[in-house]
Amino acid sequence: MGDRSQPVSAENLSPALLGRLPSEVRKPAYDRTALRPGIAHIGVGAFHRCHQAEYTDDLLAKDFDRWGLVGINIRPPLLADTLGRQDGLYTRLIRQNDEVEARIVGSIMRVVDSQDNAAPALDVLASPEIEMVTMTVTEKGYCHIPSSGALDLDHPDIVHDLANPQTPRSVPGILARALELRMATHGRPVTLLSCDNVPTNGTILGNVVRTFAERRGGKLADWIEANVAFPSAMVDRIAPAPTAADIDTVEQRFGYRDGAVVVGERFRQWVIENRFAGRVPRWDLVGASFVDDVTPFEHLKMRVLNGAQTTLSYLGVLGGFEHTFEAIADPLLADFVRRMLTEETLPTLMPVPGISPTAYVEQSLSRLTNTAIRHRNHQIATDGSQKIVQRLLNPIRDRLAKGGGIELLSVPVASWMAYLIKASARFGRAWQVSDPFAERIATIADRIGSNSKLLADAILGIDAVFDPSLAANAMFRAHVVADLDGLLSNDPIGFVRQVCSG
Ligand code: CS2
Secondary structure (H helix, E strand, O other): OOOOOOOOOOOEEOOHHHHHHOOOEOOOOOHHHHEEEEEEEEEOHHHHHHHHHHHHHHHHHOOOOOEEEEEEEEOOOOOOOOOOOOOOOEEEEEEOOOOOEEEEOOEEEEEEEEOOOOOOOOOHHHHOOOOOOEEEOHHHOOOEEEOOOOEOOOHHHHHHHOOOOOOOOHHHHHHHHHHHHHHOOOOOOEEEEEEEOOOHHHHHHHHHHHHHHHOOOHHHHHHHHHHEEOOEEEEOOOOOOOOOHHHHHHHHHEEEEEEOEEEOOOOEEEOOOOOOOOOOOHHHOOOOOOOOOOOOHHHHHHHHHHHHHHHHHHHHHHHHEEEEHHHHHHHHHHHHHHHHHHOOOOOOOOOOOOHHHHHHHHHHHHOOOOOOOOEEHHHHHHHHHHHHHHHHHHHHHHHHHOOOOOOHHHHHHHHHHHHHHHHOHHOOOOOOOOOOOOHHHHHHHHHHHHOOOOOOOOOOOOOOOOOOHHOOOOHHHHHHHHHHHHHHHOOHHHHHHHHHHH
């Protein structure tokens, strides 16, 4: 530790460097040269490296088996230049305010770039030794309609893939093609495990792949029924997109360079539905839970933790805060989120074995105060149209069904609208947004101007996001209109203060 401030040389992370790293950096506790591929993962971003790959690293250390990971990217960034150069090795930093803990994860044995051409991905996914395919492809990767969960047959990538099934671009198209190749060659069963924050993620993945296969015709749909499992899973760990500052932290503190470093909080959780095809990595030996029904865990996590993040992200941007930890440091926003979760979200949850919901709310809010996790509000705000159903609209629907009030939960829904409206030309484009519905909402805003009622009416009419029966609910509409009006004013935070005091 003595030479921390003066790194001897900023050598890049590599297998050869492992033996020379400072002792405080934890290293893989198994023989990496004995790894054999058993798991393929699609979407090797920060979350995967902080979550499934770390659990697998734990498993390999505890009970070594043929569960090496092959990491595939079908979207940018390229993996070859970062993880590829480092033989799959990377540093996972845990940061909790001032504490920094470093660990090298060794479970990724190979990376495959398949961004412009699905063939390299298909080679891996169809190979007989792969028995588990996990994925973090973001909410929109499933090409489903958020409000219904059905495959979006008008999605340009789905239209393309149905016309060109051997050269697919979409996740459903690539998986269906891989399964077809498996059926035609060795016929071995496989589990496809979604690790995205999509509600009933296994069911939706199963829907989109099956629908795609049915459209293709032939025997594929029947083969899938008999040989493929789509368990649902709840995944949790806050792991924002890494920055150049994280690379510098590794260099300054530990004396080497790592272009693939990831930073996460200490908390992690993985609850997986116990429904598999073929052999399964025993992640349950290292902290994951295999359960019969993931739904209560999924509702708890998406409605509380993710619901809080989404709320803080939109109100945070409107209030001028850059990161989650800054938004929640504002007593007004913290109070608003706590009240929303406690008064309106908690009553919609099912009992969760072993977890006290109120303690979970406090734990979640406290996780968000971690100043070392620099999670940008704009990052969380991205693709809100794909997130608000499970985080906000489903609890609102449940609340309305029980005759409960929704005056707090409606605020983040309106704040998602305000976030997109304020990014339109009409409002001078104060920030860049990324959401599949951004253009549609910008067009609405440009056409309608600033009449909140007309704006809300038009946006609530987007039935891919708002289920028509929810959009028709008078109480919901009235709240969204009033909230949007307040949030589009010059003082959105003043409006939140008013909601809190009312
Ligand atoms: C975040 C999630 O960007 C987002 O949508 O809300 O990535 C969140 O940090 C994770 O779900 C935490 O497990």
